[in-house]
Amino acid sequence: MSTSKNLRHSLCEKYGVFCDKCQYDEASIWEKLKLKFHLIMCGECRKYSQKNTQLSEVIKNAKLSNLTPEEQESFKMLLQKQMQNSSSKNS
């Protein structure tokens, strides 16, 4: 019983990855087809696929704009400098 559960779990993990690739439009045709067939049979993965699509939409709607790594680095430098300054003042 538990082995069949494990097998199912690892299968769903594999198809979950295909589903994720679809969200970024990076799945191959073959992967898309396999996923479609699997979704017909597997309710668990259908649920995940639905949630996954929703997640993509929500994140798209939020219009997040992040700092570039360089900008983050400059913040880090600034903080570090300030911390060194204050620690040298204290000592």
Added chain:
Amino acid sequence: MPPSKENQINPEKWVDRYSDFLFNYTITRVNNRDIAKDLISETFLAGLKSMKNFKGEATERTWLVSILKRKIIDYYRKINSNKGKAEVKINYNNEGDDGDWLEEQVADHDDVTAEDTLMNDELKSTIFNCLSSLPEQQAKVFKMKTIDNYDTEVICNDLNISPSNLWVIIHRARKKMADCMEDKWL
């Protein structure tokens, strides 16, 4: 009273943990990347200075946001005083329209957008809350792939992982994110 364990201050982690959240918070309020960055640096510096006053009653992030809010208010005060005064101009366009002008011209057409902004703020805050509950690497890969839209290849090179490894990380992250967002938002 020393800060409680879960609410401790750790400035070395500030940039990694909060800079994206703070940036998103600020950019919706000032609409300018450079100004937003300046305000965040000021917030971090002010945070460092007043670290001793942190009592651990709120989380580190809430505390930083409260500093940032003041910086944003200060910023608006400053640009207002630069102008000398806040001007309100009312144009009497059509002479025949006496009497109706007040309601017509003062109507708040921004109502819908204001609500949208509020919803969007909550949504962003939920996304970042969920992101912060992920393990560090999952959060990093997920952000790079989903928010910054980096190519798979670039992320793999950057973090020195294989593509299949990347997809497994993404899968775990998305699963947790979906569950977390489902609880709070979807």
